Amino acid sequence: MVAVSPFDVLNSLFFTDILRVIILGFLGFYAIFTIIIVRQVDLMSRILITPVSPIVRAFSIFHAGVAIGLVVLMYGFLR
């Protein structure tokens, strides 16, 4: 009889499927969160007009772009 380690479950198909859903779900929520950040930074940049505001706004858009890109990338990567 072959001894089965409890850790073998980590490499089982079932476990990797669950992990895939968790990772993609996390990245999906993260992408939505970054879009909310973009909106909020946009509103705050209108309230406080400083030389730094456009930089912060640009970074928030870049951040959202990276997050959305990662969802697509990981969807293909984890198949």
Next chain:
Amino acid sequence: MFPAFVKHPQNFKFQGQDADEEIVLVIRAHPITNLAWIIPAVFIFLIPFFVPNFIQFINLDFPPLSPNFSLALLIINFLLVLVITFEGFLNWYFNVNILTNERLIDVDFSNILLNNQDIAMLSDIQEVSPSRAGLLGLIFDLGDVVVQTAGARVGIDMIKVPRPYEVADMILEQAEKAKETP
């Protein structure tokens, strides 16, 4: 670039500023308060470097995940660091108090879904209470300034701002000027 205490700032405006309204002071929480998110961010950043050694140290027979999943988890870890850092910075940068020659404005960015503004006219200011407490307050000269206005109108709290007594002096000075002006 990101000062917490600026007198008569140049290149700084706010929504609703009158043409003849002059900004006297812009104040944020003391930069040292940012340690509250910097320390967790650094800790989370370092986790991937320590986890393999820790697993080895406790002699856990843990089979490695496939490289794709390991990379995905590593990316999630760094995304967490990124969001803690960015959110922490935004929380600090957009939580600002503005003292003008007409009013005192408290812009709050409590979290990503809530922002709030309290505005007190200088002529309504009744009492300004600065306080400095704790070891950090003593070392870095930071504390709270509570501004109370007439009646049940808005009260403004400035939390962990640098030089609280100087801030209180400046508010009172501007309030006196505003009351003298007809």
